[in-house]
Amino acid sequence: MTRAGALLLLCIALLLIVGGNCDICPAVREDVYLFVKGTPEEYIAKVKEYNTNSAIVANARRLKGRVDEKLTEEDKQNALSVLNKVYSSSLC
Numbered sequence: 001m002t003r004a005g006a007l008l009l010l011c012i013a014l015l016l017i018v019g020g021n022c023d024i025c026p027a028v029r030e031d032v033y034l035f036v037k038g039t040p041e042e043y044i045a046k047v048k049e050y051n052t053n054s055a056i057v058a059n060a061r062r063l064k065g066r067v068d069e070k071l072t073e074e075d076k077q078n079a080l081s082v083l084n085k086v087y088s089s090s091l092c
Contacts, residue, residue, distance in 0.1 A: 005075035008036070008067070032083060036076050040064050 034043040047060040
């Protein structure tokens with residue numbers, strides 16, 4: 001697994017640590033899926049629903065580009081598998 005893949009899995013795991021109450025789980029499910037597996041256009045459209053600041057949108061575009069460039073399909077699937085475990089956790 002690449003460093004980027006490991007970092008993505010770490011960030012997902014941190015969702016469990018932050019507060020123990022995963023009220024954010026439903027809110028981030030689609031966002032994270034689009035970040036990992038969606039097209040750049042789909043992800044940027046989702047980002048723009050929350051924030052239209054051009055610097056944030058540009059940064060989101062760069063981050064999405066890096067994910068698509070650096071993560072393998074296996075890395076992406078592993079990240080989503082971890083995320084599904086988070087969603088099915090009793091903490092969520």
